[in-house]
Amino acid sequence: MATIREKAQEVIEEFELFDDWMDKYNYIIDLGKALPGIDENIKEDKYLIKGCQAQVWLVAEYNGGKVIYSADSDALITRGIIALLIRVLSGHAPEDIVEADMSFIDRIGLKEHLSATRSNGLLNMIKQMKLYALAFQQKK
Amino acid sequence: MPIHTDTVRKKFPILETEVNGHPLIYFDNAATTQKPDMVMDRLRTYYERENSNIHRGAHFLSQQATEAYEAARGTMQSFINAKYPYEIIFTRGATESINLVAHSFCNKFVKAGDEVLISAMEHHSNIVPWQIACKEKQADLKVIPMNEKGELRMSAFRDLLGAKTRLVAVTHVSNALGTINPVKEMIELAHEKNIPVLIDGAQATPHMTVDVQALDCDFYCFSGHKMYGPMGVGVLYGKEVWLNQMPPYQSGGEMIKEVSFKKTTYNELPFKFEAGTPNVADVLGMEAAIKFILELGHTHIAAHENDLLAYAIEKLKQLDNIRFIGTAGKRTSVVSFLFEDIHPYDTGIILDKLGIAVRTGHHCAQPIMDFYRIPGTIRVSLAVYNTRREIDLLVDALARVREMFG
Ligand SMILES: Cc1ncc(COP(=O)(O)O)c(C=O)c1O
Numbered sequence: 001m002a003t004i005r006e007k008a009q010e011v012i013e014e015f016e017l018f019d020d021w022m023d024k025y026n027y028i029i030d031l032g033k034a035l036p037g038i039d040e041n042i043k044e045d046k047y048l049i050k051g052c053q054a055q056v057w058l059v060a061e062y063n064g065g066k067v068i069y070s071a072d073s074d075a076l077i078t079r080g081i082i083a084l085l086i087r088v089l090s091g092h093a094p095e096d097i098v099e100a101d102m103s104f105i106d107r108i109g110l111k112e113h114l115s116a117t118r119s120n121g122l123l124n125m126i127k128q129m130k131l132y133a134l135a136f137q138q139k140k
Numbered sequence: 141m142p143i144h145t146d147t148v149r150k151k152f153p154i155l156e157t158e159v160n161g162h163p164l165i166y167f168d169n170a171a172t173t174q175k176p177d178m179v180m181d182r183l184r185t186y187y188e189r190e191n192s193n194i195h196r197g198a199h200f201l202s203q204q205a206t207e208a209y210e211a212a213r214g215t216m217q218s219f220i221n222a223k224y225p226y227e228i229i230f231t232r233g234a235t236e237s238i239n240l241v242a243h244s245f246c247n248k249f250v251k252a253g254d255e256v257l258i259s260a261m262e263h264h265s266n267i268v269p270w271q272i273a274c275k276e277k278q279a280d281l282k283v284i285p286m287n288e289k290g291e292l293r294m295s296a297f298r299d300l301l302g303a304k305t306r307l308v309a310v311t312h313v314s315n316a317l318g319t320i321n322p323v324k325e326m327i328e329l330a331h332e333k334n335i336p337v338l339i340d341g342a343q344a345t346p347h348m349t350v351d352v353q354a355l356d357c358d359f360y361c362f363s364g365h366k367m368y369g370p371m372g373v374g375v376l377y378g379k380e381v382w383l384n385q386m387p388p389y390q391s392g393g394e395m396i397k398e399v400s401f402k403k404t405t406y407n408e409l410p411f412k413f414e415a416g417t418p419n420v421a422d423v424l425g426m427e428a429a430i431k432f433i434l435e436l437g438h439t440h441i442a443a444h445e446n447d448l449l450a451y452a453i454e455k456l457k458q459l460d461n462i463r464f465i466g467t468a469g470k471r472t473s474v475v476s477f478l479f480e481d482i483h484p485y486d487t488g489i490i491l492d493k494l495g496i497a498v499r500t501g502h503h504c505a506q507p508i509m510d511f512y513r514i515p516g517t518i519r520v521s522l523a524v525y526n527t528r529r530e531i532d533l534l535v536d537a538l539a540r541v542r543e544m545f546g
Pocket of ligand 1: 233266314504
């Protein structure tokens with residue numbers, strides 16, 4: 001299976017194919033639509049990462065040495081970006097996730113979505129993904 | 141003279157900005173307006189030729205700066221038709237004005253079991269300071285409800301005005317909904333029971349003439365930056381009888397008469413409430429903004445903005461699945477909406493890509509969003525330099541959003 005770094009590189013290469021923001025966002029929207037998300041009945045407060053503009057729910061499971069994430073958002077663009085984050089981070093060992101370099105978000109021109117002013121929960125979502133990994137790592 | 145937007149826009153260099161390859165369309169005026177040349181020139185001239193600390197030095201520059209600062213107070217006084225110049229307190233903005241009253245008024249006049257009355261459509265700035273003050277005094281914060289259109293329910297307001305009510309604090313114009321509240325009538329009703337009223341005018345002064353004596357409000361608050369002036373400066377108007385009885389808010393230099401280590405006597409109004417070196421440059425910048433407004437004339441500004449508002453509503457109505465939030469009979473310069481099937485955040489992102497600046501989210505008025513059970517809205521807020529053409533472009537952009545997400 002590809003490493004986190006390899007998957008991030010794959011994403012970067014995919015995004016290089018778009019020549020304008022419309023194509024890029026249409027793709028993100030498609031990713032958002034395709035994301036399985038999480039069940040309405042587990043959208044509980046303990047999984048909620050509150051943003052001022054959009055909400056994110058994040059669930060993490062630890063299974064056979066790997067962290068499996070599922071997540072959801074009420075905004076579609078946010079869901080699309082979540083899909084990318086899950087694609088890159090989910091299914092890896094906690095220590096790899098903790099150390100993961102997330103600069104690919106910047107490289108694919110989506111850094112603005114992680115700024116504190118967007119306040120859409122994504123920035124905290126990444127923090128939370130790493131915190132879960134850290135917790136699983138320490139439990140080992 | 142009716143507003144000629146080409147001429148007006150020339151005074152706002154920032155409006156020539158390009159965003160993501162599109163000419164900027166600035167529809168976030170309720171958050172802060174852009175600043176005309178004359179405001180920026182005033183700031184520059186002050187620092188270039190007049191800068192000095194005021195009320196302190198007897199030297200030439202200090203006297204000149206003091207005179208300019210006090211003249212600006214006079215401009216504010218006549219802008220809202222206050223009776224006396226010392227009823228104008230300079231603050232950092234509406235937020236600080238409200239905090240000042242919440243602290244000093246409640247300190248003196250509110251005790252355990254009393255009530256402070258606010259409304260369901262307040263900005264967080266006109267909620268949280270009262271929550272804190274009430275908690276400190278073990279008083280209760282009561283809320284005037286609103287109807288589905290975003291209008292305050294006057295019969296409920298009448299019922300809430302009781303023997304325990306110490307103060308009513310209500311917004312003149314809602315930043316999220318654009319509703320113009322019937323503040324004159326509300327003040328009359330409150331005064332029948334000898335209850336003083338604070339009006340949060342942050343969203344009113346850019347759009348309409350305010351006469352605090354005609355309103356007979358006890359306090360009135362506004363911010364320079366929402367009316368073409370600089371950030372970090374605003375006004376608290378308070379009736380002399382209240383201000384005189386209220387203890388100081390902050391303390392330090394300027395606000396004292398005599399200081400020894402045993403005892404300090406406070407300065408008279410307005411200095412009692414202006415501790416420390418004031419924000420002279422921005423006060424003068426705000427004065428320049430007021431001159432800008434007065435030169436255009438509130439009547440003409442309102443006529444232009446009302447025309448744009450009606451035009452925007454008419455055009456937006458034609459989009460599928462649009463839901464307007466706030467449809468009050470009396471409103472100004474704000475249209476809040478969302479698509480039933482598209483998250484406001486998603487809409488906002490695409491508009492931004494197309495160079496259109498709107499506010500998405502809860503607009504610092506979360507209780508309103510809870511009331512409508514929505515995650516937020518897209519708020520288009522208008523100013524004197526906006527045009528019908530910009531509204532057309534907005535509607536085109538929204539049609540594109542519908543194509544992308546629909
Ligand atoms: C109705 C209302 N009140 C108060 C404020 C606070 O103003 P400021 O941030 O300038 O202090 C705002 C600003 O958004 C507002 O819209």
